[in-house]
Amino acid sequence: MKNSSNALYSVAAIRRIEQAAIASLPSGSLMQRAGLAAAKLALGLIPSHSSGAKALVLAGPGNNGGDAFVLASHLFQNGMAVTVLFDAYPEKLPADARGAYAQARQHAIQFSPFSGLPGILEKQWDIVIDGLFGIGLSKAIATPYRELIDAVNRMSCPVLALDVPSGLDADTGTIAGKDGIAIRAAYTITFIGDKPGLHTAHGRDLAGTVHVDDLDIDARFFDAPEIFKNEPKLFSHVLRRRPHNSHKGSYGNVAIIGGAQGMHGAAILSGRSALHLGAGRVFVGFLEQAPAYDSMQPELMCRAAASMEPDDATIVIGPGLGTSPQALEQLAKTCSSSSPLVMDADALNLLATRSDLQHVLAQRGGHTILTPHPLEAARLLSTTAAGIQADRLQAGRELARRFNAVIVLKGSGTVIARPDGKTAINVTGNPALATAGTGDVLAGMCGALLAQSCPAWEAALAAVWIHGLAADRLVERGCGPIGVAAGELIPVAREVLNGLINGMPNA
Ligand SMILES: NC(=O)C1=CN([C@@H]2O[C@H](COP(=O)(O)OP(=O)(O)OC[C@H]3O[C@@H](n4cnc5c(N)ncnc54)[C@H](O)[C@@H]3O)[C@@H](O)[C@H]2O)[C@@H](O)CC1
Numbered sequence: 081m082k083n084s085s086n087a088l089y090s091v092a093a094i095r096r097i098e099q100a101a102i103a104s105l106p107s108g109s110l111m112q113r114a115g116l117a118a119a120k121l122a123l124g125l126i127p128s129h130s131s132g133a134k135a136l137v138l139a140g141p142g143n144n145g146g147d148a149f150v151l152a153s154h155l156f157q158n159g160m161a162v163t164v165l166f167d168a169y170p171e172k173l174p175a176d177a178r179g180a181y182a183q184a185r186q187h188a189i190q191f192s193p194f195s196g197l198p199g200i201l202e203k204q205w206d207i208v209i210d211g212l213f214g215i216g217l218s219k220a221i222a223t224p225y226r227e228l229i230d231a232v233n234r235m236s237c238p239v240l241a242l243d244v245p246s247g248l249d250a251d252t253g254t255i256a257g258k259d260g261i262a263i264r265a266a267y268t269i270t271f272i273g274d275k276p277g278l279h280t281a282h283g284r285d286l287a288g289t290v291h292v293d294d295l296d297i298d299a300r301f302f303d304a305p306e307i308f309k310n311e312p313k314l315f316s317h318v319l320r321r322r323p324h325n326s327h328k329g330s331y332g333n334v335a336i337i338g339g340a341q342g343m344h345g346a347a348i349l350s351g352r353s354a355l356h357l358g359a360g361r362v363f364v365g366f367l368e369q370a371p372a373y374d375s376m377q378p379e380l381m382c383r384a385a386a387s388m389e390p391d392d393a394t395i396v397i398g399p400g401l402g403t404s405p406q407a408l409e410q411l412a413k414t415c416s417s418s419s420p421l422v423m424d425a426d427a428l429n430l431l432a433t434r435s436d437l438q439h440v441l442a443q444r445g446g447h448t449i450l451t452p453h454p455l456e457a458a459r460l461l462s463t464t465a466a467g468i469q470a471d472r473l474q475a476g477r478e479l480a481r482r483f484n485a486v487i488v489l490k491g492s493g494t495v496i497a498r499p500d501g502k503t504a505i506n507v508t509g510n511p512a513l514a515t516a517g518t519g520d521v522l523a524g525m526c527g528a529l530l531a532q533s534c535p536a537w538e539a540a541l542a543a544v545w546i547h548g549l550a551a552d553r554l555v556e557r558g559c560g561p562i563g564v565a566a567g568e569l570i571p572v573a574r575e576v577l578n579g580l581i582n583g584m585p586n587a
Pocket residue numbers: 098102108110111114115140141142143144145147174176212213214215216217218219220221222225242243244271
């Protein structure tokens with residue numbers, strides 16, 4: 081399973097792999113490999129390393145510190161001036177780390193306790209290595225490590241974290257403990273396998289660019305992964321080139337239901353998005369007075385929602401829906417239809433208040449995708465947004481089980497979960513998406529892909545990935561992250577989808 085390069089492993093899974101591998105190897109081998117791999121990466125990050133560049137290495141009281149000692153020895157042997165900040169009892173280090181400490185002590189590496197920090201902070205460093213805590217972190221980081229991390233986070237030189245930025249929970253991407261603190265790294269080299277917490281919640285901000293080194297552990301020790309980084313290889317098999325002999329009926333109908341008074345724009349955005357992601361026909365159903373047409377996109381067919389027959393279309397319900405009795409009526413009609421379905425925004429807020437509809441939804445056949453942001457997810461699970469963010473993977477999986485649906489839990493590192501527990505974390509996208517209407521665009525994209533016969537899991541993965549990449553392209557072009565309007569994502573998302581399909585090998 082090692083060759084699943086987009087696999088993500090929980091800390092429990094990493095521990096199982098590590099223990100099995102350690103038992104088959106001479107003692108200390110994995111730590112030696114980890115320290116060497118990290119040193120090679122660090123040397124590559126500092127072009128001037130041969131001319132006495134300066135490295136500050138932070139070493140903690142466990143095996144993460146052990147990795148740091150091995151790395152310190154290698155950096156020294158490669159001509160760097162190395163200072164190690166270490167403030168624990170060497171004799172209390174775990175065995176492998178103690179060995180690595182003794183090894184480092186044989187070199188002219190400067191060791192300093194934390195009391196030496198003020199002088200150390202005045203120096204210019206070419207790189208800081210964070211080897212304080214890895215997957216053994218068990219509580220919030222407090223004094224004296226807190227002050228050290230705070231100081232390092234203010235430094236301008238690059239920080240390379242070993243395994244996990246210290247203070248970050250490798251499973252959840254949260255900062256451990258109440259009032260905890262974590263290293264903000266520019267790079268993280270993570271060992272054995274990649275970890276979900278590096279890619280969701282605070283993970284993307286704190287881990288920087290993530291490198292994975294499997295420490296050459298034999299593939300037989302790796303469990304079959306259940307969590308993946310979202311990549312086209314998870315969904316591209318359902319994307320199809322268009323045959324010449326096809327027509328609009330070949331690509332499905334999408335019916336958007338939303339657009340209460342004052343919120344027409346949300347439904348329109350969703351409709352435009354569904355159109356540009358390839359739906360054959362798009363209807364937009366408005367709760368009250370429907371506009372005659374969308375003058376910027378006259379291809380959309382604007383109707384009164386009550387007059388629409390949802391059974392021959394993929395339904396996207398929620399954008400601008402509101403929570404009126406008419407909205408509830410539409411939601412009830414939709415839940416009992418057998419059409420492929422995307423539920424977003426107020427449809428989710430209404431659903432949270434109606435256990436009868438929740439039951440109908442969980443029983444319905446057909447493909448269902450729910451796209452909550454953390455607050456909507458919190459309402460569905462009767463908790464708080466903070467409760468959801470404390471463990472986004474667990475929340476996504478719980479929602480998927482409860483509603484028998486594919487869940488897209490939005491946020492940094494969007495979590496896509498399905499009822500059997502398989503979970504993906506999306507790593508495209510950026511803060512340009514933190515603006516009104518981007519959720520409406522995403523819901524329309526999910527609808528378009530469902531309408532073109534993608535199964536719900538693949539449709540959700542593809543939509544989230546394309547949506548994020550569209551935002552990344554806008555930023556690359558200098559159009560963001562500040563001030564991107566949701567509608568700007570749509571033509572770029574179309575470009576991304578066509579690029580994906582055009583780049584596929586001919587079947
Ligand atoms: N055992 C091995 O051979 C290998 C270990 N590896 C490294 O070892 C790490 C895991 O090592 P450990 O299990 O020793 O764990 P860590 O080194 O991550 O941390 C555990 C130590 O930190 C203390 N601690 C935890 N949270 C604290 C907090 N908030 N404040 C103060 N002290 C705290 C614990 O009491 C313990 O002493 C991995 O992340 C990885 O870097 C890798 O080198 C792979 C091989």
